[in-house]
Amino acid sequence: MGNPYLEMRGVSKRFPGVQALTSVSFEAYAGEAVALIGANGAGKSTLMNVLGGNLQSDEGEILIGGQAVSINSPLAATANGIAFVHQEMAMLPTMTVAENIHISSFPTRAGIIDRKAMEASTAEVLTRLGCHFTPDTRIQVLSTGDRQMVEIARALLSKPSIIIFDEPTSSLTSREKARLFDVIRTLKTEGVTIIYITHFLDEIFNICERATVLRGGSTVGGGLLSELTTADIVHMMIGDVGLDTRSAKHSTQQREVVLKVTGLNRRGVIKDISFSLHKGEVLGLWGLLGSGRTEVARAIIGLDPIDDGQIEINTGSGLHPIRPREAQRWIGMVTEDRRNEGLLLPMSVKQNMSIANLRGLLSRWKLIDNRRETELATHFVNRLNIIISSLGQPVKTLSGGNQQKVVVGRWLELNPPIFIMDEPTRGLDVGAKAEIRRIIFELAEGGAAVLVISSEIEEMMALGERYLVMNRGQIVNELPGTSTKNELMGAAAGAAQME
Ligand SMILES: Nc1ncnc2c1ncn2[C@@H]1O[C@H](COP(=O)(O)OP(=O)(O)OP(=O)(O)O)[C@@H](O)[C@H]1O
Ligand SMILES: [Mg+2]
Incomplete structure (x- = not known):
C-alpha cells in the first residue's frame, strides 16, 4: 500500500482536568477515506483540531508526504493542504454565502476585495456540490442543511489534499447526503485523503475504506472495513455493554x-x-x-x-x-x-x-x-x-x-x-x-x-x-x-x- 500520506504519531493532549488524547497514532493514505470513530468524548474532534491547527498538542508529530510539518494555526493547516468541515458551524448569519466562504481568505485586487472573483469561485463550488442557492444569499435565510453545505463548500475552496469531515451529515437531507457522498467519491479518485467522523456506522461502510477507533483518548483498534462488522466496531468503541433494543410500545387506548x-x-x-x-x-x-x-x-x-x-x-x-x-x-x-x-x-x-x-x-x-x-x-x-x-x-x-x-x-x-x-x-x-x-x-x-x-x-x-x-x-x-x-x-x- 506504500507509505501513508498523512501520519500522526504519539499525539497527546491534556486539558485542565482531562487527558483528552494519550499518545494517539493515526494514518491515512492518499485517495482513501478513513473513518475516525469513538464514543462521545473519545477525543475525535480534539485529534482533528490538532491536525487542523486549532489546538496545539502537548506531544507528538505530524508527517505529510513523509515530511515532518509544524501546524501551529489554521492558516498553517491550509498551507499544508488540510481543510476542516467542523461539527459545529460558526458563520456570520447576516453575511452572504460568498463572504462566509471567503472569510479567512478574501481575494483582493490591489488591496480591494474582489467581489467578482469571490462570487465566481463560490458559484463554482456550489455547482459542484449541487446547491440550489446563489453566492449572494444571506446565511440567515438558509436551512441548517444548506448551511452545512456552505461549510463543506468553504473546505473545498482551497483545493485541499486532506479534508476532515466532523459529523457532516447530521443535518443533511437524504438527497444532500447522497450528493456529499458523490463528491467524496470523486475527491478520492482525485487522490484527496478524507478523514470522516460520524456516529452513523452505516455511512462509514458506504464510503470509507478503513477505520480507526478511539476510546478514552487512546487508539484501541481499527482496520480495513471490508474485514470488520458493525458489531466489531461497536465493541471496540464501548466494550461489552448490552445495547437496549427493547421496545416498550403499548396501546394508547383509554388514556387521558x-x-x-x-x-x-x-x-x-x-x-x-x-x-x-x-x-x-x-x-x-x-x-x-x-x-x-x-x-x-x-x-x-x-x-x-x-x-x-x-x-x-x-x-x-x-x-x-x-x-x-x-x-x-x-x-x-x-x-x-x-x-x-x-x-x-x-x-x-x-x-x-x-x-x-x-x-x-x-x-x-x-x-x-x-x-x-x-x-x-x-x-x-x-x-x-x-x-x-x-x-x-x-x-x-x-x-x-x-x-x-x-x-x-x-x-x-x-x-x-x-x-x-x-x-x-x-x-x-x-x-x-x-x-x-x-x-x-x-x-x-x-x-x-x-x-x-x-x-x-x-x-x-x-x-x-x-x-x-x-x-x-x-x-x-x-x-x-x-x-x-x-x-x-x-x-x-x-x-x-x-x-
Ligand atoms: N477546550 C477544552 N477544554 C477542556 N476540555 C476539553 C476541551 N475540548 C475538549 N475537551 C474534552 O476532551 C475530551 C474529548 O473531547 P472531544 O470533543 O475530542 O470528543 P469527541 O470524540 O469529538 O466526542 P463527540 O462524539 O461527543 O463529539 C472531552 O472530555 C472534552 O470534554
Ligand atoms: Mg466531536
Whole structure:
C-alpha cells in the first residue's frame, strides 16, 4: 500500500482536568477515506483540531508526504493542504454565502476585495456540490442543511489534499447526503485523503475504506472495513455493554389526553395541525427534513407566532386552552439546535443543568439552594454518563455529544408532564442513543407524554407507539406503531396515498 500520506504519531493532549488524547497514532493514505470513530468524548474532534491547527498538542508529530510539518494555526493547516468541515458551524448569519466562504481568505485586487472573483469561485463550488442557492444569499435565510453545505463548500475552496469531515451529515437531507457522498467519491479518485467522523456506522461502510477507533483518548483498534462488522466496531468503541433494543410500545387506548392541538396554522409554514397526545404515550412526529416537524413543535410552545388554532393542556383538572408561551410551563422541549437554543455555552455544566429548574430549586429564602443544585446535577451527569472534568466545566468545552446530553439532562431534572424531543440523540454515540431511548420509555412509563421528532428511521421505529406523518407543513397520515420501514418512508414521501 506504500507509505501513508498523512501520519500522526504519539499525539497527546491534556486539558485542565482531562487527558483528552494519550499518545494517539493515526494514518491515512492518499485517495482513501478513513473513518475516525469513538464514543462521545473519545477525543475525535480534539485529534482533528490538532491536525487542523486549532489546538496545539502537548506531544507528538505530524508527517505529510513523509515530511515532518509544524501546524501551529489554521492558516498553517491550509498551507499544508488540510481543510476542516467542523461539527459545529460558526458563520456570520447576516453575511452572504460568498463572504462566509471567503472569510479567512478574501481575494483582493490591489488591496480591494474582489467581489467578482469571490462570487465566481463560490458559484463554482456550489455547482459542484449541487446547491440550489446563489453566492449572494444571506446565511440567515438558509436551512441548517444548506448551511452545512456552505461549510463543506468553504473546505473545498482551497483545493485541499486532506479534508476532515466532523459529523457532516447530521443535518443533511437524504438527497444532500447522497450528493456529499458523490463528491467524496470523486475527491478520492482525485487522490484527496478524507478523514470522516460520524456516529452513523452505516455511512462509514458506504464510503470509507478503513477505520480507526478511539476510546478514552487512546487508539484501541481499527482496520480495513471490508474485514470488520458493525458489531466489531461497536465493541471496540464501548466494550461489552448490552445495547437496549427493547421496545416498550403499548396501546394508547383509554388514556387521558394531556395535550390537544386543534387547527394550528402559520401561513406558509404549517397548515391545519390537529392531534392529541396521551398520558404515557410516545408519539412520533415523522417526516422528511423540512416537512414542518420542528415548526409544529415551536408553534406549540410559543416560540413562533401562530395565525390561528388552539392548544389545550390538561393541567390536572381536564383540558384548558392556554396562551402561546404558557405551554412552556408544562412542556419540556429538547431541541436539535443546542448551539442557538439549547445551551448557554460559556456557563458551567451545573448552571446549564439547572436553568430550566430554577423555580424548583428556589429555597425558602428565594436563593438557589446550591447543595440541592449540585446533587441534582451530579445525579443526571451520572445517569446520562456525561463526560466532564467537573460540574464547573464550561459547557462549550464539552464534546459535541456530551453537550447534547446536558440539554436532555436539564429537562429530566425539571420532570415536566409533557416532553417534546426534537432530534434528541443527534450527535450521540450508539451507547448514548440507546440510553436516551431507555430514558424516553421510562418517562412514558412514569406517565409523561412524549412527542418525538427524529430523522433516523430506526430510532423512530424503536420509539413510536403511533406516528403522525408530515409532508409540506401538514399532517398527511397517521400510522400505528407496528408500521414497517417502507410504510413510514412511503408515507413521508407522499406515496402512501397512491397504494
Ligand atoms: N477546550 C477544552 N477544554 C477542556 N476540555 C476539553 C476541551 N475540548 C475538549 N475537551 C474534552 O476532551 C475530551 C474529548 O473531547 P472531544 O470533543 O475530542 O470528543 P469527541 O470524540 O469529538 O466526542 P463527540 O462524539 O461527543 O463529539 C472531552 O472530555 C472534552 O470534554
Ligand atoms: Mg466531536
